[in-house]
Amino acid sequence: MDFTLNEQQQHWQRVARDFAQNRVAPIAREMDETGEMPLSLVTEMAELGLLGATLPKELGGSEIDHLSLALIYEELGRACSSVRGFMTVHSSLVMQCINHWGSEEQRTKFLPMLASGSEIGCYALTEPEAGSDAASISTRARKVNGGYILDGEKIWITNGNIARLAIVFAKLVAPEFEAKKPHERITAFLVPLESEGVQRVPMPGQELGHRASDHAHIVFKDCFVSSEMVLGGEGKGFKVAMSALDHGRLGVAAGALGVHQACLDASVDFVRKRKQFGQRIGDFEMVQSSIAEMKASLDASRLLVYRAAWTKDQGLPSKSETSVAKYFATEAACKAASDAVLLHGGRGYSNEYPVERYYRDIKGLQIYEGTAHIQKIVIAREVIGKETRS
Ligand SMILES: Cc1cc2nc3c(=O)[nH]c(=O)nc-3n(C[C@H](O)[C@H](O)[C@H](O)COP(=O)(O)OP(=O)(O)OC[C@H]3O[C@@H](n4cnc5c(N)ncnc54)[C@H](O)[C@@H]3O)c2cc1C
Incomplete structure (x- = not known):
């Protein structure tokens, strides 16, 4: 089993991280307050080749694998769930779906426009x-x-x-x-x-x-x-709707990973700096326990999300792996966001710090593209199998 990312995957992770940290993160709070995502971000994502993602090059795509796509969603989710959500709908639910189900005419008519960001889906x-x-x-x-x-x-x-x-x-x-x-x-x-x-x-x-x-x-x-x-x-x-959701769920699971990572980053930074009772709060064992749980569950989510992406890249059935990843990663990130707010004390309750936004955003990931309950139904049906009647 090889856990290293190949060169192509590292490239897309770097491209997405640079964009997310330099172009999205600095305005994430402002976007949250104004309720608007500047459409210039869509153009920038298109120019970087992010929007076309898995599509063939002749249709304006970047021909990347699903693991690279998951890495892109993870990096965007780490900066802002609204921007990540925009792309998951536009690129995974819409473009991947048209690419899979569309006639030659539909694919050549719509996909290049969507990949260039001149049309939104x-x-x-x-x-x-x-x-x-x-x-x-x-x-x-x-x-x-x-x-x-x-x-x-x-x-x-x-x-x-x-x-x-x-x-x-x-x-x-x-x-x-x-x-x-x-x-x-x-x-x-x-x-x-x-x-x-x-x-x-x-x-x-x-x-x-x-x-x-x-x-x-x-x-x-x-x-x-x-x-x-x-x-x-x-x-x-x-069938079209469900197969689109299967693509979208990987995007949501990877986005949850990004939110979870952001919660850990913010919490580690805070517990290193904040002092109470004459010492930094990161030296209290209960605080360490929270950080350790956040890190352990993040690693578990990451393995599940990458496994789901890898399964898709092998061309294997991935419905169950994708639902397991979406279910586990969103639940784990909800817990991480809740703990991150608590670790920040009163400051975590105000938008002076980003953790309250993570806490509000992550609930959406637990609901859309199939709630946590629906993912459990999908998983249980795969495990138990369909009833056979004699
Ligand atoms: C931020 C956001 C973005 C969205 N974007 C889109 C979009 O782009 N396109 C789109 O089509 N939709 C979108 N949705 C809608 C989303 O997919 C639905 O909200 C979701 O599927 C749940 O449906 P519902 O809200 O009607 O809840 P309901 O289906 O009414 O569910 C209510 C509760 O009952 C539970 N429940 C329902 N059935 C069962 C069952 N069989 N067993 C156990 N529990 C069950 C649910 O898990 C949930 O807890 C979006 C929603 C949100 C919040």
Whole structure:
């Protein structure tokens, strides 16, 4: 077993770390306060070759492996979860999905624009009454001459107000689909968001974390989508949605690793400097115990996230490894963020220090792209297997 990163992986780790530490980290607090991520960061990520990531070079990509991609997400997550979240949706949920399921025409039409950052993508699955239970979506696609008419609403769509292209999931309304199971009726559509019949507004309310992320409520009303915009074929949308999530979950798991590392870095720095009872607090055994737990769980998360990426790179089935990584890394990072706030005492409770942002942001990673409960269901199903009936 070889734990060393190869030259290509070290290169992408360095590129992402330089960008994250020099361009993102210095403005992370300001972005959190203003609620906006400057779009110039998207251009910079594109110029560095980060956005195209795993795509083939002829489509504007960088042809990197999944482990390098995980290293990029880790470095971005260490600096800012909103920026990492932007890229996970744009590059993993949208671009990797179009690359896998798209026709030649769709791939050549959309991927170079997305890789260059001139167009932004979003992934629209969640609805007011359908979150974890994705098969219960009620957005409908009625078949008409030359295409489909979409009606329905989507919520929590990351990048939804700034994107020009969405992968939208809807149930087909057509005689040949009437008798099918709910998930067999789902179809994925590539929808230009400037189309007639699309209304989008920012999600209402102040969000706990990811405050520089863009989250939209999107309504489709009599929205025409032409036949060539079906992604992956009629009735294949559930598979498309799940395979996209499998890519995205690796990004979330790696992002959690970055948050966890940031919590450890901030805590070590603080416990070395802060003095109470005449000594630095890092010399109290209870504080050392917290730091040791944070470091041990970080190492365990890192091995699981890298294993999931490596499994993908071998072309092996990786659903279980990815869910284990997403579940473990997000839970471990939640605990690390909570401990980091405690170790900072009252200072940890104010945005004078970054740990309160890590604490708010990390809850999102535990929820989106399949909650911790849903990951446990995926893992348990893989371990126990499907029931065989005689
Ligand atoms: C910051 C953020 C960004 C997001 N970005 C996107 C995006 O870009 N695109 C998109 O489509 N969606 C997005 N989402 C939505 C996200 O994917 C959903 O919030 C998530 O899937 C959970 O769905 P829900 O909120 O409806 O909760 P629910 O599904 O209602 O779940 C509520 C609770 O019930 C639990 N639960 C549900 N079913 C089960 C079960 N079978 N067994 C045990 N427990 C269960 C859940 O784990 C959770 O604890 C985003 C959400 C957030 C917070």
